Amino acid sequence: MSEEKWRRVDGRAWNELRPIKIESGVLPNADGSAYIEMGRNKIIVAVYGPREMHPKHLAKPDMAVLRCRYHMSPFSTHPRRSPGPSRRDTEIGMVMRYALEPAIFLERFPRATIDVYAEVLQADGGTRCASITAAAVALVDAGIPMRDLVAACAAGKIEGHIILDLNDHEDKYGEADVPVAYMPRLDRVTLLQMDGVLHPDELRRCIELAIEGCQHIYELQREALKRKYEEVVEEVKEGE
Amino acid sequence: MSEEKWRRVDGRAWNELRPIKIESGVLPNADGSAYIEMGRNKIIVAVYGPREMHPKHLAKPDMAVLRCRYHMSPFSTHPRRSPGPSRRDTEIGMVMRYALEPAIFLERFPRATIDVYAEVLQADGGTRCASITAAAVALVDAGIPMRDLVAACAAGKIEGHIILDLNDHEDKYGEADVPVAYMPRLDRVTLLQMDGVLHPDELRRCIELAIEGCQHIYELQREALKRKYEEVVEEVKEGE
Amino acid sequence: MSEEKWRRVDGRAWNELRPIKIESGVLPNADGSAYIEMGRNKIIVAVYGPREMHPKHLAKPDMAVLRCRYHMSPFSTHPRRSPGPSRRDTEIGMVMRYALEPAIFLERFPRATIDVYAEVLQADGGTRCASITAAAVALVDAGIPMRDLVAACAAGKIEGHIILDLNDHEDKYGEADVPVAYMPRLDRVTLLQMDGVLHPDELRRCIELAIEGCQHIYELQREALKRKYEEVVEEVKEGE
């Protein structure tokens, strides 16, 4: 495959993820939390809940309501962003909710709400995928029963090449961007968007490549959770 | 009368209405609706209700509350309007409510609300009057019991001449504009505003002329309702 | 003391207040009210309450909630201010609340609210202090039981001199501004802010000077209340 030789701006191979660092349980106040670095993206996700819903009339009698809020810090981009929510923020909050909902046993918490807050400290392309990845870890950290984890990353096309995990530059100057979220054990795509122009076959290849990426990220999520679990066990032992 | 000879920008006689087209029942979802073209004005009015009031504390124990919202589409004017409500929109919503309220048996629906929504797709002078005219038809189309219809049009003055039904140009460059709404059977004026400078006698002539216009519009309202009614009867027959 | 010789822009001595005029009971609708002129500041304060709290969930089961709103009229400053609340207005409303709360027997009115509204008609430096002074008078005028009055004024530093009660010019070009509110009988400082640079000893001197100013203002507050009381007695007599 000629793509194997061609190199990207940041030197990665076409099917190579950016360096990813996931840490869970970073926020003492939150019921669950996670911090992710994916390339230069830096995002913190907090989970509060299950807890009582306010205002009450938004609650559902037989299941919990998942609410997701995506927010970029004013200093996360260049130029500075206004602190209020943009239309893009609202849309991303919505697709995050759709991406995470299928993985949660919401029916176990009637009348409750589960709140997921993603705060982007630095943005470098692919923040919605990184936010979903971190949110899934934060949900487990909060002890919320899950059908599966949700891992997310994008694939796309630049200068004719199909590539995995676009950075900011590739997102801006590439031909297409396909963010995907995926539940590996249940084999279901829970986020799918596309921007740009792709032949249907290319689109299929992008989705398949993104799913491969998600499977790799899934391993990193599990490691992060295990690491945290071991720390806790350690602490408990030390505390004995 | 010398005014008989003088002609207006659009060739109408001083006491001539613009071409008017009224159609009722145009919106499948609404409980009642009407579409009006009055010159180049194009307006759709929907009625929802009587229905439960939200929030509840706004309801009245012994009658329905009428709420009117007047809104101009961003593309209805030149230059483009911002989509949010302007102070003018708020005032027109209020005077629409006052113009329609006396015609409705609100006391038959305690605790309920009746919502009237006017959406201006194209504006050409006299939108508040056209909105009221269409709203009255939409209220009947919704099956809401009425004491009378409400018909509305303006009279005014340009280059010293008293005229009926000002268009956008006459509104802008004329000496005065007097929008009037009128209940023909009850013989009551329910909207009266005035802008410009008029001698009290001229003002009286304007109001009298506008009332004549309203009487003509009233006939068009009745025809539109009859036409709709016959269509429905037709459909029922065909369905047999 | 050399400061005795040095004179200020407006000719006052270093420890001299601006002319102050306080009048209570100026607003027929309010439960209590006061008007203050302090130099060129002109402020009206209305008190409504104790009254039922809306929305109810903000009420407290065992005491009243004090709410303070500070607002500047658009024409009170140069250039014109936008009519909406600024961040400064919000902060001043908050510190007014903190300054007045300790003086009120809030525990006597569970579930209620007491609303204090300050409207600045003309601003000339020191509006927050003048608002607090007037608010205390308006609270008494409303018949609300008080532990003490609250008097407020600022001290500060300009061209190396410690001075009392800064006007707008001294506030802008001075080295420091220290607004203080004080309960004279209970000997407690309930507002303390500082802006500028002061040696700790200078800061102490400013606070002590401001407290002296407050004691003088306290006398003026009492006179205003007495004057009103006598008027009322007079009226009652006349009415007999």
Place this chain on the structure above:
Amino acid sequence: MSRLSIIPKLKRRKILDAIASGKRMDGRGLEEYREISVRRGVVEKAEGSAEARIGDTWVVAGVKIEIGEPFEDTPDEGILVCSADFAPVASPTFEPGPPDEASIELARVVDRGIRSSDALSLKDLCLIPGRKVYVIYIDLCILNHAGNLLDAASLAAVAALMEAKKPIYEVRDGEVYPTGEVEPLKLRRLPIAVSMAKIGDVIVLDPTFDEEEVMDTRITVTVDEEGNVCAVQKSGPQGLSVEEIWKAIEIAVNKAPMLREKLEAAL
């Protein structure tokens, strides 16, 4: 009567009984104003200011004058902006927040009276066509609401304009520079708003707060010094017969000169 569902109908009954006897609850005749006072120059820092009181109703108006860009469709005209704030000091029913229906209507009717009567020549307020014009802000601050805000607001606004002084600018190379001098705004007309309430079959002038609460409808007629009408606003949930309208216009034309005197006499 439709708004009366919750407000005690008893109050309406009482008011109607009083009116039937030819005297109102406060002893006034049907076509009589409460005491009116107008005072100019109450806020020295504003370019113009005034307060008007009608009975216990109390309104302060301030005029601020700035430089801005003209609207696209009137490049050679100054801009007039009229706003009203129903400050929560004025009534137990007012709440802090953005302007509601009533305060928007108030500002728009006052604005319309000034604009329609051509009281201010907007053409004279242009400095550089298409680029720099005077912007005249009239801000209305309601301090006590005891009925008939509209007439009081209108008096205060016009009085504030009468006293307003605009800074003079020098135009040089397409820029404007303040000269430090000021001159009066030239006010060509003094429009006067006269408001009446229809209660039952009777029209009463200058309604109180209680009368407004029970009225069927209100009609405001703004009149210039030549007896011409320069704004009308009917506002309320009941209709009017044409005879009632003719009567309202007549009352307004007759009463306006008395209010104009108060305005001209104001210091």
Place this chain on the structure above:
Amino acid sequence: MSRLSIIPKLKRRKILDAIASGKRMDGRGLEEYREISVRRGVVEKAEGSAEARIGDTWVVAGVKIEIGEPFEDTPDEGILVCSADFAPVASPTFEPGPPDEASIELARVVDRGIRSSDALSLKDLCLIPGRKVYVIYIDLCILNHAGNLLDAASLAAVAALMEAKKPIYEVRDGEVYPTGEVEPLKLRRLPIAVSMAKIGDVIVLDPTFDEEEVMDTRITVTVDEEGNVCAVQKSGPQGLSVEEIWKAIEIAVNKAPMLREKLEAAL
């Protein structure tokens, strides 16, 4: 199914039963659109306009063209702004107010289809780099919501652009002057949005309001005239298998030419 907690599950049952039989509640086949009509030039005063109806769903799009400043990071490109108003006329569930999640999504997906397909060359909409560019506003007004707003909104938006005319400006000494002439916006592509709902294990085309209420998820695939995909949006609380995605793409590519015909035939 997670959103179904309150909405009667009975409705879902009925819809699923119908689908299982190969026919939908309204008699359509699974991959069949309702009747489609597109009409151009419905609002003469706009620079471009059109209405699209799919069954009882009814959307009007208006295009307005103004002059503005370019964004800092694209100084030589015009600006495209797409907004949607879920006017309360359109549904008993819509309320007046700022745009909510659903209307923001609608506008953003329509915008993305037009932008990604390069339908408009933004570079051609620059007058003076860094200072003056055309701003193209597409405003979507929903008049009746009977399901599948997205496809109708997309049709209306593209039809309005097809018919839009932009004023021609002359550039002189760093300023722009209107010549009074107009010319068509050059539309290089006609992106077509095709939406499907997954209900149970079945994918149905052009879902109705009721079907949307009970669906597991929606997928919209926007296709250009060469059969390329230029936008995808999955929206809904359930996942999709890759086979379902392949199928959705295939349906969209197959159905788009029929909708494009309607668009091109519109007067």
Place this chain on the structure above:
Amino acid sequence: MSRLSIIPKLKRRKILDAIASGKRMDGRGLEEYREISVRRGVVEKAEGSAEARIGDTWVVAGVKIEIGEPFEDTPDEGILVCSADFAPVASPTFEPGPPDEASIELARVVDRGIRSSDALSLKDLCLIPGRKVYVIYIDLCILNHAGNLLDAASLAAVAALMEAKKPIYEVRDGEVYPTGEVEPLKLRRLPIAVSMAKIGDVIVLDPTFDEEEVMDTRITVTVDEEGNVCAVQKSGPQGLSVEEIWKAIEIAVNKAPMLREKLEAAL
């Protein structure tokens, strides 16, 4: 105590008992800070950034630098804008939405400390008087609220400014052009905020979230390197005696050097 009506008075009792014994709930002495750490450069894309932690309290500050127009009354000065976002990640009690009272106060007190101490020379941030100046934004993002946000926010803000670099512009013919070079903002002072809570008759330094919930009032004293006070804020529903104020000032002046060391040592 007036805010204590709903919050369990039991908690206040416990905290008071602990304080009476000279030790706080977490074992600290009355005038002891929790562990403090400051780290610079956490957000590489910002012009300056830092995080500060005091115990579990965690604040990130970012500095962004842009070009804008000066305020009318200070045409030759740059602009400093300080905002705080109580992000809902930070506490179960924070909700998404516009800034509330507490976040406005936080930003204003941090801003006042920087401005009063003349830490930044705004005069040096002017490029073309009256037309182009630097605008320095300090945005505070609260990530975990465990009490005493103000001191942590102040540390983070000053640390971010210490590390901030501003782009250099060339001024030519009344326009500014980026040179591509950057240089540090010159920070002339390092103001340090020291906050104390009065609980009962005792003043405790660096209050925790629980202590703040039950405190009578808070006092924050900001101190520069010469031991001068450059901002004070008393915030809370109870009064202070002058002796308490003198004590608070003294504590602040004594403790500030320790915090300044942490700041200067930060990488």
